[in-house]
Amino acid sequence: MKILLFTLCLINLSFTFVFAQEESGFIISGKLEDSDKKPVLFANVALYTAKDSVLTGGNATDETGRFQFPAKPGNYFLKVTYLGLDDKFVPNVNVVSGNVSLGTITMKTSAKVLQELIVRGEKSQMELQLDKRVFNVGKDLSNIGSNASDILNNMPSVTVDVEGNVALRGSGNVRILIDGKQSGMVGMNPAEALRQIPGDLIESIEIITNPSSRYDAEGEVGILNIVMKKNIRYGLNGSFTATAGYPANFGGSFNINYRRKKVNLIASYGNMYREGPGRGTSRQEYNSADTSFVYEQKTTRNRGGYSNNFTVGMDYFLNKNNTLTGTLSYRNSQNKNNSQLEYRDFDFQNNLTQTVVRNERETEPRTNVEAALNYRKTFETKGRSLSFDAKYIFSDETESAKYEQSTSGEAVALRQRSYNTEDEKNLLFQLDYIQPIGKDGKVETGLKSSIRMLDNDFSVHQLNEAMNWSILPDFDNRLAYDEKIHAAYLMASNQFGKIFIQAGLRGEYSDILTELKKTEQVNHRKYFNLFPSLHLSYKLEEDQTLQLSYSYRLSRPNFRDLLPFSSFSDSRVFRSGNPLLNPEFTHSFEAGHLLNMEKGSLLSSIYYRHRLGVVENITTVDSTGFTRITPVNLSTGDSYGFEFNLTYDPFAWWKWTANANIFRAINEGFYNDKVLKSDTYTWTSRVSSRVTLWKNVDFQTSLNYRAPRKTTQGKDLSQYSIDLGFSRDILKGKGTITASVRDLMNSRKQRRIVENAGYYSQSEFQWRARQFIVTFSYRLNRSKEKERNQDTGDGSEEQ
Template sequence: MKSFLIYLFLFIVLCTYANAQQQSRMAFITGKLEDSDKNPVPFANVALYHTKDSTLVGGAVSDETGNFKIQSSAGHYLLKITFLTLNEKIVPDVRLAGKDINLGVIIMTSNAKVLSEVVVKGEKSQMELQLDKRVFNVGKDMSNIGSNASDILNNMPSVTVDVDGNVALRGSGNVRILIDGKQSGMVGMNPAEALKQIPGDLIESIEIITNPSSRYDAEGEVGILNIVMKKNIRYGLNGSFTGTAGYPSNFGGSFNVNYRKKKLNLIASYGHLYREGPGRGTSRQVYNSTDTSFIYEQKNTRTRSGFSNSFMVGMDYFLDKYNTLNGTVSYRKSRNKNTSLLEYRDFDLNNNLTRTVIRSEQETEPRANFEAAINYNKTFEKKGKSLSVVGKYILSDEIESALFNESSQTEVGSLVQRSFNTEDEKNILFQVDYIQPFGKNGQIETGLKSSIRLLDNDFSVHQQNQAMNWVILPDFDNRFAYDEKIHAAYLMASNQLGKIFIQAGLRGEYSDILTELKKTNVVNHRKYFNLFPSLHLSYKLKESQTLQLSYSYRLSRPEFRSLLPFSNFSDSRVFRAGNPLLNPEYTHSFEAGHLMNMEKGSLLSSVYYRHRLGVVENITSVDSAGFTTVTPINLSTGDSYGFEFNLTYDPFEWWKWTANANIFRAVNQGVYNDKILRSDTYTWTSRLSSRLTLLKNIDFQSSLNYRAPRKTTQGKELSQYSIDLGLSRDLLKGRATVTASVRDLFNSRKRRSIVENAGYYSQSEFQWRARQFLVTFSYRLNRSKEKEKRADDSDNGEDS
């Protein structure tokens, strides 16, 4: 035993000495990689081989500046350098003799054949299908370039945006709009206007989630629209810059840059937008009841103009392989200036003109929004296991002040009025999510979320008397407070059994909502708890075909604007008011989908059914003086049946087609003032788009949007269509792109509607924004177009 220990000791000493001798002969091979334009080549593979037998000895990856370093023992070697879009480079006769050598700058040449393949294969798909959502990459659609968030949503399948900016999904306006998966002050208290202030150049993709799983908030009858903002985590300094000019006035610029080195990633984005949106409309109102009978026509012209500035800075800090800390701060400030001119022409029942009234409006509308968020993400050695913690604070304020002047040719003097509407909002959000894998493909997800939302709205209308003093109109003077506290928890499990993937979850939400009209002391306090189950099934029929089934139970709480008992006062004869007594809607949603991947395209088709309780509808009523009020109420139950398809087809590499349609039947029925109101309508929406690639670097796109007529419980909405065209060309070796486009080529995007009630008939047409011409220039810093596409598919943070 003693001899064995002596021999063992001597063996260790000899091995240590030999290893020390070997280490003393180790040396470094260094160099720098550049392309033909003397730009560094980052992240290229550099492999070291023995010259004698071509065995692999070692290797390295070049850093963001193109430099590489390989350590090896003395010997005779060759280097093989590979990069996706460049020719392979061989450096022969590399002799290492115990001291470091520097190979200097190594030039790599472009490979036109490989580059062509990257453009086709590395390109992000316009639509990506995931288990519970569809992802649409915004940059692939030329009609989105130089636009705002509202325009982009209007180009999404099954999504419609009316002339007032209200967003609907599958024909329903009860859709939840999120920013980066969370509620945001960027959408604000008035989503229709706020979405127009978000530059489209800062948007990466739109996620359409028609049957959300339990990990998402239960809010939103038809689902969720998630706007994903651009954020880069590529190494080095890179980014993109965009400038837009258009007619009618539409000017903007934005940038999105990041700098990453080792464990730190810094990001910043800024967008400026100035626009003028001219609109016009006409309507005819006929009142014929026992109390009053008269006719008037209205003609209005409006211009909504203003600017917005959106700024965001953030930081990702990769503590180690498993822990990441992220913080962002964003600020948006905007100021709108809106003018309108309304002409009322009064007629008697014999259609004789009796009076003409002119009403003008000048409104200013400054807004500010501040957001701060901090995220902590932790992954584990076990793949798929993760923990995330999110905290967010939002502060928003908005002030609307308007001056009105109304005069008539048959009356002396004029009516002068003004209105003030201040809206302040504060949001606090905390959320934690945890994922625990089990078995081969299973995982359990659970999480908690609490959100507090406090809003304060002060509204008043003043009228100037004969003594030129301002007098408050008591019917239009109040202060509305809205306090919302929602606490939620969810548990969800998923697993794959052969060709079947199943995901089931349950979410519980406790809602505590208090509304108060402070000047009239009207208080409404609601507390309720609901359970929201969800179920998703996916079955792989063949390698190219997948079947999906899903169910979810959801609710739609009344939005802030729908609860306000007062609203815009620009039209003195038609007043749109909210209803503080509105209750939530509840929806059972079922959907079955089939995805078929073909050699030259894909087809996603689905059928769905929704059953709704407490459906909110706008009811038009007329008083004895002919004053019209539009108010939302919980009117009816509703059933919707629909079929939807999304088709992509590429007959050639240079020609791509996309088509989508949503065909549905909606049946609503309820009772109002002891009268049964019912609507049963068959209608559809569709979009057809074609993109041609000409001369390798020129793209031409055309698209047609169509919205069929539909019946409502008090009338009908007529059809609407529009055509968009776009032409783009790549410049500066793919680092820049210039795009020219026209939206609504034939000036046909108009809302046309008819309302019929007992003793009342109205027909109207309105166009919110005229035909738009745009030219946009985009430049990519340290990223060519092809490299950007490839990086989008492969760059996933720390592992990259």
């Protein structure tokens, strides 16, 4: 409460200061026309001081080609820019004691060929920064027409398994943000939610492997930040995209904004219908003193449905130092998931004894609503700022399934149904302040409070001989999860010659209550932790930089890990959560070397992570052959790795990117008085080549590879895939047609072996078959060249 009162007082003082200011000066106005006397719409008109060429103001022309903006008394010149027309300079714009009308200004058609400018100004697919790597999604042709889950699976050092679980550098404890903030879009069920976000609405992916203290301490291995498309260009502009593919993949999206004077309006919408046919096989063998069994399982499934993502927002520029932003997002999806499991039971002489078929029909509606408010104030001192964020998130999801099971072709002998409702409410408050110190230094500080409440009700019903539905008591409970986290951080940075230093400390107080209401199991945890971070950078030469970093982080169990129930579709293999899970804690060290070359760049790094309370999925089998997979705090873990990211352009028309992550992972712990350990050497890599032909045609090939990896109970086998993409610009650069094939060889399959005390399992599963996609995109009042040479801007970052 004290944090909230302090925040409100600051906001009140800021707004009092804002509205007490008065804008003084006179109006500069005029009109733009081209050589044919037609008005030039939405051109940029910039005002510079004549003395030192400092940008002091400006605006864009409106629908009639007119412009106007305020200016204080002084001597200026104008620079007018518009794609396809020569830049226009208007000298001797003198503001003395009244408004200045410049009349009609004529712009001439440009005779220059822009191709050279396009190549030099184009955003690269990968941008390297001190504390993160930024990957521009649109530059990878295999990402066009896909979803967020597909795009993440194409990122270096990121892997997405067949169930949609995301891992970074081999660890699944990665934090996923939307526009630098926690979002309900990936809150309760990240794996499924990421599949519902159209890739056409994503601008870039930021990979932050060793976050500083300004970020939440959550995420053992780092942060993946999904930056959505947005812009604040003057006038009306945007983009429209339509997609069609096989297996069924149809959708459309738009992203538009309109800015005039003090108001910027934004709106984006994405609609998608997808079907995901998948299949898999497995063989289970178990032999003990009490029981023995052997069976093979064949699975076919189709997960699909439609989703809608809609966002509206407004930036209101109170004046040049104060901005108020409000956004409202709504997401709704309706999924229908059907599957068939066939069990073939054998005796130990490999004779078939019976065949059991189980069918599932599931509906899965989801709704997510987010409302956010941001106030940002900058000061006359460069780099000084104050910002406040508030967000409310509401999510609702219901999984309702019906099951029918028969044996050896007989009539249906077993009917069951399950219900799983998941509701979430989330409230966030955040305050951040940056104060520059000296020439290159600054101090950052902030406060954050988040309240999260989740409610999960799960039950399984079975039709008895009297044709009445009865609840199975072993699969009936209700989980209430209440989480309150309050944080504060302080961070300072400065540059001393060639050395840059950034050090910070974050404190987080956690109050977490987990309660199983029907069995009256309560687990209430309160703890306070300090999380230091340190980043060092040394510029060896003009084109080489050495980086060192350290951070201490934690990973709290996610929602799915805590749920005592997950899915009942497989009657013999049950995946469940563990309400008693504790967080993992990690010490992370990293050293990197950045080399900028004439035709590319190379970022190489080595890292080490020491983890405590590592969570792993443990497989157990009872005497009836029922297999249960449950996460537990199993072990202590150490990871050593080497990683490199290379961009190389041998010619202006040929671009290469390559990355690899080679690491060793050691885990050791105890479960049921037995030692479980693994020591594995493995690696992941991706190589991509893009060729530009005839100046407006791009062709891209990509290869992904994931090497085998040992686990504490078995082994994950290798996986590889090839993607192809082809694009061509049309309509004078305002439109683009893209065709792509994901997983050309149909080889993106998860293959796994599990061995444990007389139990052996070997499985292979493919979540989604090879995809063919065709996409058309159109840019309104923005050509492709102009997009490449203008910064779209991005959101603030979570702290």
